[in-house]
Each structure stands twice: as C-alpha cells, then as structure tokens.
Amino acid sequence: MSVSMKAVSAAVMSAFALAPVAHAQDQQLPVVQVTGAKEDTHSYVPRDSGGATKTDMELRDVPQTVNVIPAAVIKDMHATSLQDVLKTVPGVGLSTGDGQRDQVFIRGFTAIGDQFVDGFRDDALYFRDLSNIDRLEVVKGPAAVLYGRGSSGGLVNRVTKKPGADINDLSVSLSDHAGRRGEIDFGRAGDTVSWRLTGAREKADSYRDQQFLDRSAIAPSVALRVSADTKVLLQADYLEDRRLTDFGIPSYQGRPVNVDARQYYGAANASLADTSQSRVTSYAATLTHKFSPTLSLRNGLRFYDYKLDRNNTNISGNVNEVAGTMSLGHAKLVRKEHGWTNQTELTQQLSTGGVRHEVLYGVEYGEQSKDAFTNAAVVVASNVSIFNPVLPVVDPARLGARTDTYGTYKTAAGYVQDALVFNEQWKALLGARYDRFEQQSRLQTAAGVTTANLGRTDTAWSPRAGLVWQPDQQQSYYASWSRSFQPSGENFALAANNADLAPETTRNAEVGGKYDLWNGRASATVSLYRLERDNIKVTDPLTNRLIPIGKQRSDGLELTFNADLGNAWNVMAGYAYTDAKITESVALDTSVNQAGTTTAARVPVQGKRATLTARNSGNLWLTKALSAGWRVGGGVNAVGNRFANPGNTVTLPGYVTADAMLAYQATKYEVQLNLNNLGDTGYIISGHGSSPNLSQPGAPRSIALTLRYKL
Helix, strand or coil, X not given: CCCCHXXXXXXXXXXXXXXXXXXXXXXXXXXXXXXXXXXXXXXXXXXXXXXXXXXXXXXXXXXXXEEEECHHHHHHCCCCCHHHHHCCCCCEEEECHHHCCCCXXXXXXXXXXXXXXXXXXXXXXXXXXXXXXXXXXXXXXXXXXXXCCCCCCEXXXXXXXXXXXXXXXXXXXXXXXXXXXXXXXXEECCCCEEEEEEEEEEEECCCCCCCCEEEEEEEEEEEEECCCCEEEEEEEEEEEXXXXXXXXXXXXXXXXXXXXXXXXXXXXXXHHHCEEEEEEEEEEEEEEEEEECCEEEEXXXXXXXXXXXXXEEEEEEEEECCCCEEEEEEEEEEEEEEEEEEEEEEEEXXXXXXXXXXXXXXXXXXXXXXXXXXXXXXXXXXXXXXXXXCCCCCCCCCCCCEEEEEEEEEEXXXXXXXXXXXXXXXXXXXXXXXXXXXXXXXXXXXXXXXXXXXXXXXXXXXXXXXXXXXXCCCEEEEEEEEEEEECCCCCCCCCCCCCXXXXXXXXXXXXXXXXXXXXXXXXXXXXXXXXXXXXXXXXXXXXXXXXXXXXXXXXXXXXXXXXXXXXXXXXXXXXXXXXXXEXXXXXXXXXXXXXCCCCCCEEECCCCECCCCCCEEEEEEEEEECHHHEEEEEEEEEECCEECCCCCCCEECCEEEEEEEEEEECCCEEEEEEEECCCCCCCEEEECCCCCCCEEXXXXXXXXXXXXXXX
C-alpha cells in the first residue's frame, strides 16, 4: 500500500492513539490519502495494528500472526460480546468461564488473563461489553516482549472508540427471548477539545431456563490538543453486569448429556440463589508529545476497580452413569480488586550505516490488589436425575466454610524494540523485555485467623526476533521466534502447593506469508507455528502436590482471507489446523464415573489433546450491497470435536452453524435483521476446560432486529 509514514502519523494522532514519527524521505506525500483509509468504517480489510508492536505498523511488516476484527464485521454480525466476535477467529476455543467471565483458549493454551484494552492489562474476570470497542486484535503466540507475563497462545486487545469525529448515533435492538438493547455513540471534534460518549443498556432472557441479563455500560472520553505537538486523552469506563451463573450441563457416556438446550442444572430459585453481579470502573490518561520529527513520547496511566459477587449451584463431583444421577452443590465467591498501570514509551527514528530504525523504549510499573472471599460448596441435593432433573430450592445463605485470600502483585519492567529496514525487500523486528514480578498472598479464615503468608519474586527475560522478506509490494514472508513466562499465581493468589515453583516458559517458532491482492482490496495470510510450554504445573498423584513436570506442544496451520471486492462484496474467512497435545505429564485426570461406583476412574493426561481445542475449525462471512440501499450477508462457522477434560474422556462433538443478515440503509437510519443458527443446530459451544461436566449448549435459531438512527 503506497502510504506515507507522515500520513499515518497524522491520522493516528488525530485519533489520539500511538504516534510513530515519519521517516524524513516520506514526508512529502499527501496526508489526505491515509485519513480516508483510517475512517473507512465499512472495510473488512485491516491494514495495520498497534497490538503486536505498540507502534502503528502495517500488518505486512509484522513477523507474527495478528487477527484484526474491524468495526464493520462487529456491526454486520450484530456482535455484542467477546464470544460473538472471537468465535470467528481461527485457532480460538471458547470456555464457559465459570458462568461469570470471558475466557478463551488460543492455539491450545488458556488465555484467561491475557485480556488487554488499548495495550493495558485488563485481567479482571468479567464479561466485557462491545459498545465502546472500535476493533479487536488477537495477537497470536507469546507477546511477553511488550506485555509481560502470560500470553502463551496469544492475547486479546480491545481498541476503544476515541474522539475525533462528529457522531450522533442511536441504536435499538430487539431479539427473541425478550432481548432489548440500546446503544448511544455521540461525539464532537474540535480544534482544541474533542469528546465522545458511548453507552449501552441491555435486558434479556435466554434460551436457557431461568437465564437473564441486566447490563449497563457508559464510557466518556475527552481529547485535548494542548499544542501542535502535545495531546492528552482522558477516558473513563463503567460496566455493571448481572446475570444467572450458568455452569452448563453434565456428561453421559463420553458426551454432554442429550437434553433440551433449555435445561438448567442449578437451583429452582436461580434468580435468588444463582446470580453473578460484577461492577468494573476504569480511568485512563494518555499523554503524547512530539519532540521532533524523529522523537516522540507516550505516557499512559490506567486505574481500575472491580467487584464480583458470584453465587452458583452446579454439578458437584462426577456423574454416576449407571444410576444416571448427580449431586448439586452451592457455593459463593466475592472478589474485590483494584490496581494501576503506568507505561512510558519513547519512539525514536534514526539511521545507522544505511539501515533505518524505529526504536521503542519502554518502562512499565504496576500494582494490583486482588482479594477473594470463598465459601466452599455444600451439597444441596443428591441423586438428582441427569436426564430429567428436579431442581432443589436453595437457601442462598446455606454456605460452606469461608476462606479469605488477600493478594498483592507488583510489576516493574523495561523493554526495547527495534524495527529495522535494511532495504525495500528486507526488514527485521527485534525486542527484549525484563520483568520483575512480585507476589504476596495471605490466607485467613472467616474469623480472621491467618493460616498462611506466602510470597515469591520472579525475574524473567522475554525476547523476540523476526525477519521479513518482501520481494514486492504484494508479498511478505517472515520467520520469527519468541518466548514468554507464566509465574505461579499469575491470575489467582499463591497457594501452598505452588508458591515454591518457578514460572512456566513458552517458546514460539513461526513462519508465514502475507499477501496484498487486487490493488490492496484483499489480503490473505498463511502461518505455520510450533508452540511449546515447559514446566507446566501438575499434581503428583502420590503426594497431591503441584510439581513442575509437564509439557504441552501445539503445532498448527492458520489461513485467513479478507476482502473488499468489486460489486460491493465484503468477505472474511479463516481456517485453523491445531494439533495441541500434552507431551509430558505425570498427572492423572478424574474421569466420568462409568462403572457405577462412588470412585471415578483416573486416566493419564500424557499424550492427550489439549482441552477445548478443535483440530479443525473455520469460518466464512460475506456481505453484498444491493441496489437502493439494501445489503445481504451470511456465513458459516465450523468447529471440529474438542475434549472437555484433560483426560479426554468426554468429547464435545463438532458442529456447523449458519447465519444470515439483511439490512436497509437510508440517509438518516438503517434497519438490520440478523438470523443466527438458521438450521437450528444442536451443539455445544463451550466447555469448562478442566471438568468432564459443565459444558454449555449453543443457542438455537434466533433473530435480532436493529434500528440505527443518525440525529
């Protein structure tokens, strides 16, 4: 794509994102060319991403797989949750997240804590809303070189909507199961002050019995132009989400039990006994300053506060398959978290010996307080039929013993990245990050008696190296290698059985090609990778202690195709082959009880496939603009079989679903109709990941009608 770096810089600065500085020889190209591309909200072909490099780099220059889901796709699919969007990304598996959080597996590895927003870690355990999201970036493979701990298979970065345009949008959606959702998006652009306000209000029932959703979101932002070279972006975000805590259904004879998708397994009075309510508030301030045409600064500060009150009744232990019965247990969890992160980054452009460099220097400091108050599950019903359950009325106050955990996490890190341009054909990306991650954990009883004081400090280097060969403007080939680390207590507090264990490590080797086709109206990618994670923590079957013995390997192939074709066709397609397995482990998994005894069998984990990861998965979505303002669209989503538990004793069958869309757009308004699961396919969309039970049935055929109006 023939685009000036000055144009890129101007367009990005106008949106108050990261601001890489232009190369001197490129400064004469006109700015207007890129501004139009940046503001194309109807495009299915993403050109660049900041998620993989923290600089605004063209995707063809990044030696790594990055899947970008643009705003047009989110809108056309009527996606309102991360699950709606991420099911279209090849190589991503879906987890139920204990009925109270977004959770995915990427390339066979859990990404429970690998959630980011505008490059800031956002690892609180809740369901996100998309009303303030412009696009999603899924960075595949380890990304610890810029983001620190975690990210074995990849991370999810949400890019928020920012000031910079005059917007007056209202929308209302109605769907079956009493779904009502309204959204606002207002904004004004000025010479010195610009602002934007987004929000959503949603109430709905569900295809699942007793399920409900009550959600509110609002996100104001203000951009200040202090001078021609200095800009400040201020953002706030509030989300409140209340819903039924749905852990899913049990299994029977190696498959999820064959019952109606509506069947709920919990309390008969679930609206009182089985609810999750989360509140998340965040504030962010980002300062960008341009010292010169070759030197710029960015400082970002984010603070968040998160509270969760989760009550749940779900399947306890294993199913007795001979009797066809199960037990139900009731538990409670309260989380209180808050924390801050500060990132200071300097971007410098220079030349040495004929080689051009864009160097990113960064430091990051952060602190989080994560407290959890857990009431152990108590059995509230036994011998409940798994086929036709009679659900118990549960007293929400009937709880087991409480354990209080107080955790503190401190991060101090420095990193450097160099994007090198040797000539028109050869480029490279090199980087390294050094982390010091300190954890403290205090456990006590509800009476205030301290039972453990634990702590550890880990230090780690996270390197990355990639080489890019571009024989012409249409082709780009790359090879890369990277490494990340996953400390004990990364997402949950330290415990006696993991406080002495060193971090796990992940290595990724990847080769691939990226192609710009038909004068930039289409792009295609292909990648081959091997991911290996060492020192996976498993349970010693003799001592019941966690020990660092275990290794998982993922080998895979991924293909994507995005296009804005002639005759108003838009296409997004992807395919992933993922061979993820446990190559070394002494762990034994408790399988489903198939013998009718009270003690379930235990099976080795070594050699088994990674959970919730289909060997084959693919998706296709396309739309076409017709005459007189009409558009039609549709697609399919195909997922191969997955395993619900590490022992691979329960299979989640593969499935194919089809969706469709019809829209009419006039000057001031747009009407859109979405039909999902046209064939009314019965399927399991997600599982727990460590349990043979707790799998979630997918939605049957559904319909949503949306009216958008521009004031």
